[in-house]
Amino acid sequence: MLEGETVHQEVRQWFxxxxxxxxxxxxxxxxxxxxxxxxxxxTPVVRVRPIWEEWMARWPSPAALxxxxxxxxxxxxxxxxxxxxxxxxxxxxxxxVERHDGAVPDTFDELLALPGIxxxxxAAVAAFAFGRRETVVDTNIRRVHARLVIGQALPSPSLTAxxxxxxxxxxxEDPAESVEWxxxxxxxxxxxxxARSPKCGLCPVVEQCAWIAAGQPEPAYVPKGQPWAGTxxxxxxxxxxVLRAADSPVQAELLWSPAVxxxxxxxxxxxxxxxxxxxxxxxxxxxxxxxxQRALSGxxxxxxxxxxxxxxxxxx
DNA sequence: GACCCGTGGGA
DNA sequence: TTCCCAAGGGT
Numbered sequence: 001m002l003e004g005e006t007v008h009q010e011v012r013q014w015f016x017x018x019x020x021x022x023x024x025x026x027x028x029x030x031x032x033x034x035x036x037x038x039x040x041x042x043t044p045v046v047r048v049r050p051i052w053e054e055w056m057a058r059w060p061s062p063a064a065l066x067x068x069x070x071x072x073x074x075x076x077x078x079x080x081x082x083x084x085x086x087x088x089x090x091x092x093x094x095x096x097v098e099r100h101d102g103a104v105p106d107t108f109d110e111l112l113a114l115p116g117i118x119x120x121x122x123a124a125v126a127a128f129a130f131g132r133r134e135t136v137v138d139t140n141i142r143r144v145h146a147r148l149v150i151g152q153a154l155p156s157p158s159l160t161a162x163x164x165x166x167x168x169x170x171x172x173e174d175p176a177e178s179v180e181w182x183x184x185x186x187x188x189x190x191x192x193x194x195a196r197s198p199k200c201g202l203c204p205v206v207e208q209c210a211w212i213a214a215g216q217p218e219p220a221y222v223p224k225g226q227p228w229a230g231t232x233x234x235x236x237x238x239x240x241x242v243l244r245a246a247d248s249p250v251q252a253e254l255l256w257s258p259a260v261x262x263x264x265x266x267x268x269x270x271x272x273x274x275x276x277x278x279x280x281x282x283x284x285x286x287x288x289x290x291x292x293q294r295a296l297s298g299x300x301x302x303x304x305x306x307x308x309x310x311x312x313x314x315x316x
Numbered sequence: 317g318a319c320c321c322g323t324g325g326g327a
Numbered sequence: 328t329t330c331c332c333a334a335g336g337g338t
Contacts, residue, residue, distance in 0.1 A: 040334040047324075048334090081322030088336085118336045138334045158317070159335095186334065195332065196327070225330075228322090237322050302321085 007148070007205050008172060008181060014204035015184035018191065020045070024052065025183075030104035030129035032056055034111075037121045037128075038089045043080055045190075051078055063102045065093040071314035074304065075244050083240055084302055088116030106130040127182055133175040135168045136182040140189025145170070147193060151210030153219040154195070235295040238282040239312070240304065245274035249310035256292065258283040 019025075022045065024036035035055055039048040055076060059065035065073070070090055077086035092114040096104060104125070105111055111122040123134035142155035145166055155163065172178045192199045200206050211217070228234055242250055258279075287295075296312065299305040306315050 037334065042321090042333055042335055043323080044325075044333050079323060081324085082335090084321070085336085116336070120335060124334065136334090139332090140334070190334080223331080226332075231320095233321060240322080298321090 007208055008177070010204040010208075011184040011188060012177075012180055015180060015187055019183070019187050020191075023049070023056075025128070028129075030106070030125065031060070031062055033129035034092075034104055034117075034121075034125050035089065037124050038085055038092075038116055039080060041085060041121070042082060047080060051076070051080055059093075061102065062093040062096040062104065065090060066097045069316055070303075071316060074240075074314050078244075079241075081237075083304055085116055087303055091115045092117065104129065106132070108132070108134055124182075127179050131175055131179055133171065133173075133178040134182070135164060135171055136186070137164060137167045138186060138189075140186045140193075141167065141182070143195060144185050144189045144193045147198075147211035148205060148209050151214040151217070153211060153217060154221075154223070157221065157223070232291060232295050232298065235282070235285060235287050235291055236299055238278070238285060239292075239295055239299060242275060242278040242282060243305055243312060243314050245271050245278050246313070247271075249308055249313040250275070251311040252296075252307075254279060255282065255296070255312065256289075 022036075024032050028036075032052075036048065036052055039052055055065075058076065059068060068090070070087060073086050073090045074083055077083055080086075095114055096102060100110070105114075106126065106129070108122045108126045111117050111125050112119070117125070120136065120138050123136045124138070126132040127134040127136055137159065139155075142159065142163060145163065146152045146155040149166060149170075170181075172181050188203070188205075192203050200209070200212060203209065206212055239255060242255065296305070296307075299312075300307055303315055305312050
């Protein structure tokens with residue numbers, strides 16, 4: 001077992017000296033923290049940052065976002081990926097207005113009840129926006145714990161109760177210290193204790209690391225990849241790119257067939273060049289009909305797109 | 317628990 | 328170039 005006090009002190013000092021200055025850290029309203037946490041789900045900081053800045057300027061409160069049309073929210077989401085996060089964030093904003101008088105709730109349970117907020121995000125917002133003592137466990141923290149305490153190269157494929165128990169055990173009693181510990185371990189995982197080629201030479205707790213002590217054993221399993229080429233997700237992404245670029249409904253025929261593409265552009269205001277380019281990319285996939293149908297139905301079913309007589313478009 | 321959901325930068 | 332994977336959540 002590790003020497004708790006030393007590890008906590010080393011991580012705290014390292015964090016204060018090394019941490020990135022991120023706009024949603026420090027003096028940031030809870031709404032900004034919430035938006036950042038949703039955007040950061042499975043998405044790197046460098047890509048979130050500019051979009052987050054735009055959102056804060058455009059929708060500085062839950063009420064502001066709740067009043068925006070879903071289509072505008074999806075367009076503003078840009079290419080962050082997993083666009084249903086944008087829809088859920090929009091729905092969360094509406095719920096905050098309706099049930100919490102427009103103020104981001106400050107407890108884990110209330111946050112967890114909002115759409116798009118799970119155990120990680122609920123704990124993270126409660127901790128980082130409101131200074132609460134919460135067991136925050138994300139992919140970075142899981143990996144650091146796996147190496148530092150357990151001595152394994154990677155955490156288990158899915159989050160286990162044992163990991164939550166360990167994280168709770170390691171959490172400092174003092175709320176302020178617990179917040180900094182959570183942020184510090186997360187930052188350590190993001191900058192030093194990375195998934196591939198960790199920078200152990202820069203690690204403040206390398207002396208206490210069980211994985212180093214064990215001789216840096218290989219992972220006990222092979223992480224399963226995320227297939228992409230030829231999947232429905234790829235097709236959905238290509239369709240979404242078309243709809244984001246188009247300000248008006250896109251004729252279904254244009255999505256199905258490159259043959260009628262030449263007659264298309266004039267019907268779309270805004271960014272006809274981008275619409276044409278996105279259509280080219282979709283057609284370049286040579287998607288089979290059942291797959292495109294599945295993708296379109298899926299997008300409509302998820303509320304990301306609507307189908308009218310004029311064609312497919314982002315939801316009003 | 318297994319599976320699905322986007323995107324792009326870096327190794 | 329191909330592969331990995333990133334502050335997860337919902338079903």
